[in-house]
Amino acid sequence: MAQIAQVLVDVPTMQTNRPYSYQIPTAWQSQVQPGMRVVVPFGRGKRRVQGLVLTCDDVTTFDGDLKAIDAVVDLAPVLNQEGLQLSAWLAQTTFAFQITCAQTMLPAVMRAKYEKILRPTAQTSTAVQTEIFQGQLEVNYDQLATTPQAVSRLLRLQAAGEVDVYYQVKNQARRKTVLGIQSTLSAADLDTELAAVRKGAAKQVALLKGLQTLNGEVITQKDFHQRFDVSEAVIRTGEQKGWLTRPAIEVYRDPYATADIQPTKPLHLNDEQQVAVDQIVAAVDQPATTTFLLEGVTGSGKTEVYLQSIAAALAQGKTALMLVPEISLTPQMVKRVKGRFGKAVAVLHSGLSSGEKYDEWRRIQRHEAQVVVGARSAVFAPLENIGLIIMDEEHESSYKQDDAPRYHARQVALWRSQYHHCPVVLGSATPSLESRARAEKGVYQRLVLADRVNQRPLPKVSIIDMKNELQKHAESNFSQALLVALQDRLDRHEQSVLMLNRRGYSSFVLCRDCGFVLKCPNCDISLTLHMDTHTMKCHYCGHEEAIPRICPNCHSHKIRYYGTGTEKVEEELRDLLPDARIIRMDNDTTRKKGAHAKLLTQFGSGEADILIGTQMIAKGLDFPNVTLVGVLNADTALGLPDFRASERTFQLLTQVSGRAGRAEKTGHVYIQTFNPDHYAIRFAQHHDYEGFFKYEMRMRHQGGYPPYYFTVQITASDLDEAIAAKRMYQLLQWLKPRLSSQTVILGPTPKPIARVNRRYYYQIVIKYKQEPQLTATLSTLLQETQAQQRQGLQIAIDVEPLHFM
C-alpha cells in the first residue's frame, strides 16, 4: 500500500517546478492515485495549495518530516498516465512549468481558487470580536487587508493568537443537476397503491402508472412530466406518500442542445478522395505511426475524407480527434460532424462557457464521446485508444499558443500519435513550408486532392496595381475596376466579399500642422480610433482615452483622422454605392458572443449584398451566391520584418480566393496591391501552391530560415530599458561559447514594438541545424536568471516562434 505521494504543487515558479513528497493518510492509502488533484500544506505558514499526484510509492529521497495530504479533490484521476507523461514532455520542450502544462491540459474550472480566511480563536478578545468579526464566524482576509496598516495589525493579532488564518482551496468545478424521479415501490406495491387510490384521482393514477412504466428506471422530472403529463404538485404528493424519491441527476450542459442537426450520409468519393481515405484507414491499425499531409484546394472535399476516415476508425472500436482552427469551428461545421456521428461527438472551443467545456470534457473522459472536434487546446482531449488524429488547416498560426506553455498543437498531435500508434492527417490547401518540406523528404506521406469535387474551375484572379490607380484618381480604397465589378454584382443580385488586411492598417489621428500622432502612454504604438465607442484605444494594452479635438502638442485644430480601418472602408463604400446593403465584420462588431455567427447567418440568407471584414472572413465561410471577392490591400503584411510574411500573404490570398464562386456561378477575385509583381501575389493569382513552395524554399535557403534551420526566440523585458538591453547582452555572452560554430545568433534587438504595457522588450533569435545540448543549455539559462526574475526582469523562451515581432 502506497504511503507516499510525489506531488506537483500549484506554485508556478522555477524553484518549485519539481515534485514534493507527501504522506498519504492511512485512511486514503487505497484511494489516492496518480493524476488526482489533492490539497496539500505548503510552506512554513499555514498555506494550503492544490497539487497533482504524479506517483504513489513507499520511498522518498527527502530526509525530513513529511507533511500529509490534507484532502483529495477527485474520486478518479483527471490525468491518466498518458496525460502525466505528456505534461512532463510539454514542460521540457516548451520551457514551461509542469504544473502550468497540466493546467493547460485540463478544463479551466479545475484550476483552484484560493481564499485566505480569518477565524476567531479561544483567546479572541471581545474587542477583536466586534472590531474584526462583527458577529461573523469567519471573514475574508483580502477584504480587511486593504492598507499596509491593516496588514500589520492583522499580522500582530495573528502572532498574539487572537485570530487564526485558514487557507481555503476551492474547486470551481460544478456539476449541473436536475431533479429526477425514482420509484420506491415494488411492482406488487404499485398494484396495491393503484387499487387503493380514491376514485377520480386521475392524476395520481397517472403518476402510479408512470412509475409502473419506468420499471425501476430513473428519469428526470421534466421527462416524466412530458411522458405522463403529471405536474410537479402531484409528484410532490407522491413523494410525501413515500411512492417515490427525487434524487439529483447529473446532466450535461449541452451547447448544441437546441441546434437542429440533421443526420448526414457519407458522400460519394471521387478517385483521389478514395485513395486518400484508403491510405489513411490502412494506417489506423498499423503499429507504425504515419503522418499524412493531405493537400487539397478549396472545394476538393477534404472534410469528407476526414469524416469517412473517422468513421473507419470508429468502426475499429477506436476514437478520433479532429482539430480545426477556432475561426472555422462554425455551427455549420459542427452540424456536419454531429450529423454524421451524432451523440458520439464532443465539441471543444473558446465559445463555450467554462461549465459546458467541463461537461464536454467529462463526456470524453467517461468514454461517452468517441469523436472530439475542437480548436487548439482540444489536442489534449482525454480520449483513450485514439485511432486517428486530424488537423485541418494545419498551416494556421492559431495552433501555436502565444503564452506559456508556448506549444504548437501539431507537435502535441504528433506526440500523441506516437503514444497511440495512430496516424495523423495534416490537411491544408496551402501547407506550411515546414510540413510540405517534410513531405518532400518522405517524413510525411503526401496525399493530393487536385480536383474540385464538382469539377468547377478555380476563380479568375485579377491583380490591380494601386500605384496606377492613385495617379489616375483621387485617394480611395477602391480601384475603378473593383467598383465596376461591385456595381455589376449588385445589378445581378449576387453577393460580394471584401477583405481588408488588418495588420498595421488602422485609423490613427495626426496633426496636419505639427505631425503629432497620438500614442499610447504605456506602449510604443499609435492609438487606434474607434468610432463605435468614440475613444482612442491601444490594441496592445487596452489603454483608452478620449478623441482629441485639438492637437495636444501644438494646440492646432487641424488634427485629423488618418488611415483606413474597416469602419472607414464601410463609410466610403456607402458613399460610392448608396444602394448596397453592407455588413461589416471585425473585432468591434463581433466582440459579443454569437455575434460572429449571427452576422454570417444574415449575410448567408441574403440580407446584405456586401460583406466587409478582416482576415476572419477569409476562412471557412461558404456562401453559394458570392461571386466576387475583393482584397483591398493585399500587401500590408508583406512589409513586415518577418521571414514568414510572404507565406502568410500567399496563404491568405489563396484562402480568400476560395470564397468566390463555390456553387453554380464562377467567381472573380480582385486583388488590389502596391506590389503587383511580388511572387507571393503572382503565385496566388495562378493558384500555384507548388510554384510558391519551390520559390519560397529557395528564399528560405538563402536567408537561412526554417525549414532549413530550427529557431528559438529568447525575449527579455523590464520596466527599465537599459536593464533589459544589458541583460540581453550578458545573456548573449553567456550563450555564445555554449553553442556550436554553425549556429547563428541574431540580436539582441529591441522588438519592433519595443514597449508594451510600460515594459521594454529585447529579443535574441537562435538559428541552428544541430544543437543537441540546446535544451539543457536553455534550461540552465532559465535557472540562472531566476534571481533576476525577482527583480522584475522577465525572460521567455519560445521554441519555433511563428511571429518574429
Next chain:
DNA sequence: AGCACGCCGACT
C-alpha cells in the same frame, strides 16, 4: 507565489 527570517533606519 507567499511567507518567515534577518538585518538596518526612525520612532513610541
Next chain:
DNA sequence: GTCGGCGTGCTC
C-alpha cells in the same frame, strides 16, 4: 530599546 522597511531563501 522596538517597529517595520525590504532583500533573501525556502517550501516535502
